[in-house]
Amino acid sequence: MIRIEARARVVALALPAIWGAVAVAYELTCPLAQEDGLGARMTSSAVFFAVGTGLTAGVRRVLLRELAQLSEVAKAAQRVLLRPLPPRLDGLAVAAGQLSAHRGADVGGDLYEAVVTERGVRVVMGDVRGHGLAPIGTVAAVLGSFREAAHDERELAGVLRRLERALGRHVDGVEGGAEGADGEEFVTVLLLEIRPDGSVFALNCGHPWPYRLGRGVGRIVGGEPLPPLGPFPLPDALPARYCGRILPGEVLLLHTDGVEDARDAAGRFFPLHRALVEAAAAPASPEPDELVGSLRGALLRHTGGRSGDDMALLALRNDRPRVPRQGCAQTANLRSSTRS
Template sequence: MFRTKPGSRAARSRAAGGTRPPRHHPLVSLAPALLWGAAVLGYKYACPLARRDDLPTRIGTSAVLLVAGALLILLIRRSLLRELRRIDEVAGAAQGVVLRPLPARLDGLALAARRFSAHPAATVGGDLYEAVATDHGVRVVIGDVRGSGLNALGTVATVLGSFREAAHDEPALGGVLRRLDRTLTRELVRRARLEHPADPENPLVEEFVTLLLLEIRRDGTLLTVNCGHPWPHLLSADAEPLCRADPLPPLGPFPLPADLPLRHCGRLLPGQALVLHTDGIEDARDPSGRFFPLVDTLRRVASGPFTAQTAASDIRSALVAHSQGPPGDDAAVLVLHAERARTVPPQGGGRERRPAPAPSAQ
């Protein structure tokens, strides 16, 4: 009896409670179609009846070949569709890891998001968003990578991966932005050297990311830092921009200033909501060329019964109705609703915190 080595791949698979599916050669899935085709050729060239030259035999042979050909096409089509479904499942799982579904609630906030991708076969495009609960409050990122669809997916993964780490590690929101900037710069330089190897010392970086960081503390205090992204809207009785200050340049081609302008934008009170979006929402046009009326749509949404899910769905439906179909560019909208007052933990109490790493240079 053979034993499996404790550290082998098979042993790890069994320990995980599953077995690895067997691998088949691609031609195995086409075996029925190939056998059927061989049978048809055998009938045509080996059967004495098929070699007769009278009209009824010709008609019968043609009918047999026609039916056999149709069945062969159906078998091949079914096999290809089965393989395509497997590929779609793998691609969907990979895209879901990059842009994970948001939780319905996060530290007293209700969340909902809707998105469109410019690539019809992709669920993730050049727009990104994420929200995480940290010791510093709920931190949110929303951004837009230059380009659309699958071409921007690598940059989206880089930015989101860096944010998920920095949001917990950096005590200040400016430190999160500097971490994202360093990570993105390394990725763009690496990619530029691969795409333009003739000049590795001076790589040409053409990609950039518009990005907005938001911090919602437990008392509702709102802090933001904006790099070329549309400002969120605050929904209460009306819909107003959260801030009107000029943003920083997008991340990528421009260095961050020594002093980051961190904006204090008041407080998010119970019953109020924030709507974050990418420029694909504002830039969507109808067939006559008119832009999507975002502010009017938000005012209409705020005037009725409000939940984060219904608000996000209503904005999406209004966008589709305006564009008469999905917009031609990547688009995303994120709704944060303060359903009730958020509790502030007592000083020195609450959960145990791990030691914070050294913050980035501000």
């Protein structure tokens, strides 16, 4: 593969080399190039102008091809790191999107993932200190740990402890292998477990609580959040907090703090709650991909495309059918048998 790429690069540079050889040969061998008359000088200028144009075009073509290849490789790596979520997960419609503070990047310091497990759909959303490309190593460490721990650990507490250990190993590796590490890496993390009946359990380390869109718009809250992962060790007891249920048709919206902290040119914050109220006022329950897309567009308009922080959104809608409670079904059967 390396030899093929090297051969292609040599072929791409062949034309500029030929143009350069023509210019040198003209200067050394053509009698007209040795004359001092106006016509000779004009001819020489025309030759060298043509040669310069050819060289510029050839080099530009090579650079554009190299840039396209690098962009393709970078986007492939970004898709592996923050892979697209499937549109449906165990009866939940899912959509996600983000905006990086680094121009030209598809990922930054925000992270999210959702997987189906034996306990239900488990979701993580987090925000690494810093923005742009610098926190990507930490994002990779936390996401990689979650993708394994979400399936291996029976309780959410076990998942969170695995994330803490992964972050600690990553920080230790950076401090040991790179100069200038400040040892102050931290990550806000929200872990959710959405069970088959719509019950939501959560562990929150310094992250914004999500919104629920149904008959109205409000946050689901599971108590006071823990500190972000990194600066302080997790407590010995880590019970997952019950946050209520999302009923069929209701939408859960997770976000990073960059969304509500986004400012316009006048310094006004992005009105996320108002935007969600408008979405919830529609006759039908909003589609997750349309909700994320409309919020993303509104954020771009609000900030004028100049965000100072990364922003991420993740929407989940409960599309599971309504199932009557077991007690009600047993009562109905009993009444029917009594009448007969």
